Amino acid sequence: xxxxxxxxxxxxxxxxxxxxxxxxxxxxxxxxxxxxxxxxxxxxxxxxxxxxxxxxxxxxxxxxxxxxxxxxxxxxxxxxxxxxxxxxxxxxxxxxxxxxxxxxxxxxxxxxxxxxxxxxxxxxx
Amino acid sequence: xxxxxxxxxxxxxxxxxxxxxxxxxxxxxxxxxxxxxxxxxxxxxxxxxxxxxxxxxxxxxxxxxxxxxxxxxxxxxxxxxxxxxxxxxxxxxxxxxxxxxxxxxxxxxxxxxxxxxxxxxxxxx
Numbered sequence: 001x002x003x004x005x006x007x008x009x010x011x012x013x014x015x016x017x018x019x020x021x022x023x024x025x026x027x028x029x030x031x032x033x034x035x036x037x038x039x040x041x042x043x044x045x046x047x048x049x050x051x052x053x054x055x056x057x058x059x060x061x062x063x064x065x066x067x068x069x070x071x072x073x074x075x076x077x078x079x080x081x082x083x084x085x086x087x088x089x090x091x092x093x094x095x096x097x098x099x100x101x102x103x104x105x106x107x108x109x110x111x112x113x114x115x116x117x118x119x120x121x122x123x124x125x
Numbered sequence: 126x127x128x129x130x131x132x133x134x135x136x137x138x139x140x141x142x143x144x145x146x147x148x149x150x151x152x153x154x155x156x157x158x159x160x161x162x163x164x165x166x167x168x169x170x171x172x173x174x175x176x177x178x179x180x181x182x183x184x185x186x187x188x189x190x191x192x193x194x195x196x197x198x199x200x201x202x203x204x205x206x207x208x209x210x211x212x213x214x215x216x217x218x219x220x221x222x223x224x225x226x227x228x229x230x231x232x233x234x235x236x237x238x239x240x241x242x243x244x245x246x247x248x249x250x
Contacts, residue, residue: 050221053224074230077234080217080221081234083213084210084214085210086213087213088209088213088214091216092209096175099175100201105202112238112242113206116240
């Protein structure tokens with residue numbers, strides 16, 4: 001769980017401070033299909049995303065087996081939802097940069113997601 | 126809460142079955158900046174998204190005030206996270222259509238998000 005929390009928070013912090021990554025993401029997410037030069041890169045990103053989702057799935061599967069995450073969840077659905085959240089945050093940062101202060105609120109956003117997936121017995125209220 | 130759950134599930138069901146919307150989203154999310162004809166539409170979508178986030182924020186604010194949602198959450202952060210999730214799901218559906226069966230898993234995805242934001246007292250385990 002801590003690894004995934006770090007992944008999400010690290011991602012949001014990068015979105016907040018890394019201008020180069022921001023520009024690269026903007027290219028990848030909005031412009032790659034329109035340039036022959038970049039279309040190959042677009043394919044590569046899709047493959048990398050796919051590998052990332054498979055890795056996430058195995059982390060969630062393990063977390064469920066270890067009782068950290070809710071046993072009623074499907075690890076593939078958790079992984080896809082986590083991936084969707086990461087990519088949606090990147091998009092929000094491109095189109096609506098003032099809507100969410102990524103650096104300031106990365107803890108709260110990851111807390112929303114992980115409170116949703118963690119097993120009731122691990123909750124500390 | 127029920128309204129928001131319905132919004133998210135309805136969105137995922139639309140992603141699953143509405144080919145016209147899927148094509149429109151693909152245009153809006155990946156191609157609008159490259160066409161003069163569509164760039165005006167892109168601006169409009171950004172404004173609509175902004176209004177949608179403001180509406181979400183007021184729903185979350187009310188839900189927090191009524192004790193349905195966690196009192197330690199910021200309604201603006203909840204709204205931005207919800208929006209990011211919706212747009213990330215749309216993107217996943219474009220780039221990785223086989224990763225998540227939107228129709229089959231809309232309940233589980235919305236359950237992950239809403240379990241993360243709802244107040245401990247409303248949890249039924």
